[in-house]
Amino acid sequence: MKTATEAPGQAPLPRSAAVIGVGTMGLGVAECFALAGINVRLTDASYDLSCLAFERLRQRIRGHIDAGLLDESAVEALKRVKPADGIPAAVADVDLIFEAVPERVEIKGDVLAECDATAPPDAIIASNTSSLPIDELAAFLRRKDRFLGMHWFNPPEWIPGVEVIPSSRTDPAVIARTRAFLAAIGKRPATVGSGPGFVANRIQFALFREAVACVEAGLATPQEVDEVVRSCFGFRLPFYGPFQIADMAGLDVYENIFEVLERGLGAGWEAPRKLRDVVAEGRHGSKTLAGFYDYSVDERDNLLLERDQRYAALHELLIGLTPAREPRSEAADERD
């Protein structure tokens, strides 16, 4: 684990963690922690389930080694992991508690309250909730200042992004420590507010809602929608977010497209006020050296060159990864 990001005078970054609830997410996060050199305690709804989780982790790491995703030395990581008999035993001497029990407020509430009552005073307590308001969960803890959301994505070993979601009472030092910890284990934290779906799921579900609407409107099959998303605009997303993409496309162009969408699809499709304001200021994106970002001429030219290099590299990578046989589409089934 890298330690370079530890700030002088601040509490050291976590070196041990308890994972509470070792299902789909807890297991992957436990693997990630262990591979990064963190000592991990696993606990699930019973000691038998905790031991079973340890065995599943062993098989998971073996599977990743056999698939060529990890090298043989990864088995060493298992020496850092132990099942624990219950929450007090799991959290007794750890620096970070990661809660990943089912998305039910009453289950999370009981688990978080027990963690709060039995963890060391400096330990950070984080919930992997995908949707519950963080203040609602914080209400179950007495020490609310050390609690926040830490929202990972499945499969957690490979997806780099993690949303860090403070409550209204989280200590800023805890946010900074959490971000530094995630960066040190190779993740890419983003701090976001606790609105419905946070940021990632709000955007992801808006995309899904419209994908379904396109199918319902008879515009395309699910297979065609998937093809459009992944090979048209989705092709850009490993490198750029919506604001940089919009800047490179032209914000005036976006505003014009919104007019067409609003005419055709109605209320809710008008150009957002923020977009109209930026365009009205003459900030039309990278072509005017200003949009949602600012650019010098060199920065703009480098951005566009780097973009082309990245897209060309991704194109090559995808050709190399494309399976000999694509998943069957309905259209292909009909032809057969």
Ligand SMILES: NC(=O)c1ccc[n+]([C@@H]2O[C@H](COP(=O)([O-])OP(=O)(O)OC[C@H]3O[C@@H](n4cnc5c(N)ncnc54)[C@H](O)[C@@H]3O)[C@@H](O)[C@H]2O)c1
């Ligand atoms: N599955 C996803 O793609 C995903 C992605 C991001 C966030 N999340 C969130 O992560 C959390 C866990 O989701 P999951 O998909 O891993 O669920 P899961 O059902 O696979 O795992 C939950 C685990 O918690 C255990 N558990 C239940 N009650 C417990 C208790 N009282 N004490 C200890 N362990 C207990 C269960 O036995 C199970 O092993 C949820 O809040 C979910 O919203 C899930």
